[in-house]
Amino acid sequence: MSRFWKWFWGIAIGGPIAVFVVWALASNERLFLVTLLNGLTLASLYFIVAAGFTLVFGLMRNVNLAHGSLYILGGYLGYVVAEQTGFWLVALAAGFLVAAIVGLAMQVSIFRFMQGEDLRQTMVTIGLSIVIADLLLWTFGGQVHQLSPPAWLDGPLRGIPVINAYSKYRLALLPLGIAIGVLLWLFLNRTRVGMLIRAGVDDRGMLSASGVNVNLVFAITFAIGAGLAGFGGVIGAVELSMVPGEDVRLLLASLVVVIVGGMGSVVGAAIGAAILGVAETFGLAYAPTYSVVFTFVILVLVLAFRPRGILGRPA
């Protein structure tokens, strides 16, 4: 793209956004800042869930459409564990572990036997998501399950300039999302397993030829990806509440995040999550009827100019 077009699109997209920010800040400063915070905290939940999705896709070319089901599974289990033990952190660990084990079981018992058959794997995950969603509906019924945040994160944090008070729990999500991102980055870039995973993303066949047990690497990646979905589920059980249908919502969010950010890239997932989370909450706050249209417009714009996502690379 020439310099002129870069400037042209920069102004065409950035201009209206800048005008909107100035107008919103001038008209109602508090609403704008609260919405921004809401957007960023929602983005951090989206990032946690979508990072697992993109990790699995990047290595295995497996679009796990049961990812939303793993999310809601983690959420429900976290709810049960928190009811029984009373510790939210235990619930968080349980959500991660159970989703990771279910993901591991899926990889070992099904996907291992259809390596390279992308479309068939995708269809299997669709079937699994239908079955899991219905089993959960059977077990937990259709009513809303809301997990309360732990005592030390309950209630609002007071005394912030302009905003006055903001939920401690939601505020805590921001550093949590960043911490998970940093941990994931360290894991992928500084550990041996992470290096194997990245090598697998670049060239599966070559990794296998160098004597690495690729199936083991796949299993670990799938477990981590699924575990992140379950982890996100426990967080979402507090932030958003658990009802049948949330799995589809988070699946859609993950899809949009990775399409916008670029499949297989953790940094891309962070960018995509930030864009989607902020756009969605601003849409809800300023134009409630058409909030979903914003998501769609972003998707179309990205696809029109970067079909593989902002940080996507050719497969």
Add this chain to the structure above:
Amino acid sequence: MSAAQWRKAMNAGAAAQGWPRQRRAASAPAGAARAEAPAPYADQDAPRWLKWIWERVAARHVFVLAFVLVYPLVATPFFTFQIGAQSLALGLIALSLTFLSGYGGMISLAQMTVAGIAGYMVAILGVSGTAEISLGWPWWVVVPLAIAIATVCGTLIGWLSVRTEGIYTIMITLAIGVAFHYLALQNYSVFNGFQGLQKVYAPTVLGVNWGEPLPFYFLALACALGGYFLVQYLVRTPFGIALQGVRDNPRRMNALGFNVTAHRVAAYAVAGFIAAVGGVLFVWYNSLITPGSIGTSWLINILIIAVLGGMRHPIGPFLGAIVFVLLQNFAIDVFARERFNLVIGGVFLAIVLFSPDGLLGLWAAFRARFANADARSRISPPRPSGRT
């Protein structure tokens, strides 16, 4: 894929994959060329159209046609309407996906969205229970307009998603479908939100109320047969052959000078048209349209129907739809009523895991077991929609 394999795939694809009589017919270049070649029939003087029919029509075709014509006359209105007509309408929508996926190699989950757009247009432009929204135009304006708008939308969806390939297409069409679902759910001025539009009935034309079980069944049957023969015809045209070439190896087709993107978008347009007709039928069948009828579960149900039947042949989606509708109505009596999703999900999972070609694949395997070695060689056509 080697050049020889590719040529084989092209030829086999042209013959609509593995049906013996059709393959013989399509292996000759064109009708004119066939007239000069020594014809395999004793009676050389028979008119060409008779030969044409003789070549293509087998006992099973006559049997199936007789069955679908006699069926509503002997079945109860429940079986005619709930089972028969619903299967045909759903089958028609799934046929659009089979065409896209089996012959174009693109799996779009947004076909139900296209059908839903057609249904919403029928309700919004025509007559419905919500008088503030519906414009109340006559049916002969509404139906063509609804089909045209939905076809245009289907083409636009295709234009967006052909930028991607394989699994990316699934994700983008799913995202588009869910986005439209939420738009219909949240918008009250045009789509009437959660409630949707009720009391959308088929019109009364020529003194016949087409919403009655028997007339509606024949209307659906006519549309379904039209769709079936349209796909059967299209896959033999130069466009259809080129589309199958694009499915098998887009880069080669591009190198041969075919416009890959144009072929794909055109396939989406055709599929959009078929889905739109199915959508109009489906809204008349339900006599309402709600965001729920274009929600994720229905987007995926269409995929389930297409995969269940098999994507090798345009009869597949209708088979799949019959099984789906029967399960929906009867299998749940065995289990609890609200466990339908579990049953259909389990059946879908079993089909995908054990017979990727659906019921048609099972049928081919069954025939192979009982037929001679000649039949054995025909049942391994190229994979549809596989990546190369």
